[in-house]
Amino acid sequence: MENIIGRPFNFRMPREVIFEAGISSLAAQKAAALGAKRPVFITGRSMAKSEALARLMDGAKKLGMKPELWPEVEPEPPVALLYKAAADIRTLGGDCLVALGGGSSMDFAKMAAVLAKFPELDAAAMVGSEKVPARGLPTIMIPTTAGSGSEVSAVAVFSFPEEKMKKGVAGGNMVADVALVDPELTHGLPPAITAASGMDALVHAVESYISLGTNPLTQDLALAAVRKIAPNLAACVREPDNASARAAQSYGSLTAGMAFAMSGTAGVHAMAYPLGGEFHVPHGEANTAMLRWVMEYNLDGCPEKFVPIAEAMGINTAGMSAERAASAALDAMIALGEECGVKTRLRDFGIPREAAAHMAKAAMKETRLISNNPRKLTEDAVKEIYERAW
Numbered sequence: 001m002e003n004i005i006g007r008p009f010n011f012r013m014p015r016e017v018i019f020e021a022g023i024s025s026l027a028a029q030k031a032a033a034l035g036a037k038r039p040v041f042i043t044g045r046s047m048a049k050s051e052a053l054a055r056l057m058d059g060a061k062k063l064g065m066k067p068e069l070w071p072e073v074e075p076e077p078p079v080a081l082l083y084k085a086a087a088d089i090r091t092l093g094g095d096c097l098v099a100l101g102g103g104s105s106m107d108f109a110k111m112a113a114v115l116a117k118f119p120e121l122d123a124a125a126m127v128g129s130e131k132v133p134a135r136g137l138p139t140i141m142i143p144t145t146a147g148s149g150s151e152v153s154a155v156a157v158f159s160f161p162e163e164k165m166k167k168g169v170a171g172g173n174m175v176a177d178v179a180l181v182d183p184e185l186t187h188g189l190p191p192a193i194t195a196a197s198g199m200d201a202l203v204h205a206v207e208s209y210i211s212l213g214t215n216p217l218t219q220d221l222a223l224a225a226v227r228k229i230a231p232n233l234a235a236c237v238r239e240p241d242n243a244s245a246r247a248a249q250s251y252g253s254l255t256a257g258m259a260f261a262m263s264g265t266a267g268v269h270a271m272a273y274p275l276g277g278e279f280h281v282p283h284g285e286a287n288t289a290m291l292r293w294v295m296e297y298n299l300d301g302c303p304e305k306f307v308p309i310a311e312a313m314g315i316n317t318a319g320m321s322a323e324r325a326a327s328a329a330l331d332a333m334i335a336l337g338e339e340c341g342v343k344t345r346l347r348d349f350g351i352p353r354e355a356a357a358h359m360a361k362a363a364m365k366e367t368r369l370i371s372n373n374p375r376k377l378t379e380d381a382v383k384e385i386y387e388r389a390w
C-alpha cells in the first residue's frame, strides 16, 4: 500500500456535495429527501434578512414543509450559545438543520444538530478527535463565503470565553449530510470578508499539504485548491460580482476543505486560535496574520514540501533549489495577502506584544494542530513566532 500511493487515507464526505451556480435553490428538496418536515434554518443576524434566506424558506413552504428560523449565530460562536440553540430547536420540533452562512454558521449547525438530538451530551467533553458518539439531526450546509470549507469538513470550532480559548470538535459524526456549494451566493460579498475567508482557504490548502497528517489525496486536492485560489482571489476582492473568479474561489475553498478534512490543519491554525479566543480576531483574519510567520518557521524544516506549492502558485521552479522555490512560494502568498489588503501584524489588531507568552501557552493546548505541524513547535518557538508577528 505504502509503495503504491504513499500513506493510506480515510476520506469522509457528506453523502452529496453539489457544486453549481444557483444550486442552493435545491435546499428544500434535499431537506425533504432527508425526511424533514420542520427544517430549521441556522444563520446569523445579517443573513437572516437576506433574500437568499427568504427564497430558501419559501421553497420549503412550497414543498409542504414548515420551515423555522434560528438566526442567532454569532461570529466565533461561544459554546454556551449551542445549548440555547439546541433547546430552541427541540422546542420548534426541528428535524433537520440547514446552515446558511460562513464557517461560524456551518460549524454551529453541525454541533447544534448533535446537541439537539442528544441533550444529555456535553460539548466540552467532545472537544478533540472522534469523541462525538453518534450523528445528530440531518444537516445541509450552504456556504455564503468561500473559505471555511466547513461544508465538507469533520470539524467545528467554538469559543470557550472563560478560558479565552477556541477549541475544535472533530469526528466522522460531525460531517454534514449534504453540501450545496453555490458560488452565486458569494457575489457581492464585501472585500474584507472575501479576502479573509479566501486567505483562510489558501491556508487550509497549504497546511493540509505540508502537515504530518497529509496523504496523496489530500495533496492532490490541496494543489488543485492553490491553483484556483492563487490567480482568482484578488479578482474576487476587486470585483465582487466577477462570476468566473467567484466560482473558481468557491471551488478552491471546497477542495481545500476536502483536503484538510482528511489531514487536519497545523501550526497556523493552532496559533490563530488564541487571537480569536482572547482578542476576538475573526478566524480568516487571524489565520492570514499568522500565515507568513509560521510558514517562515516551517520553510527551515521542510523546504522541499513547498516546491509543488510554488508550482501551483504559478511559479516556474525549473533550476531553482528547494529553498529558493519554497521562499518564492511564501513570497507569492504574502504578496497575495497584501494585494487583498489583509493585516499581517498582531499590533494592527490591538494585541500587546506581552501577550506572546500567554498566547503561546494557549496555542500549545491545541495539541491536535500543534502536533500536525511539519516542523516541531515548542512553546518557546511559538512565543518567538508571535513576537516576530507583532
Ligand SMILES: [Fe+2]
Binding pocket: 148, 200, 204, 269, 283, 287
Ligand atoms: Fe480555517
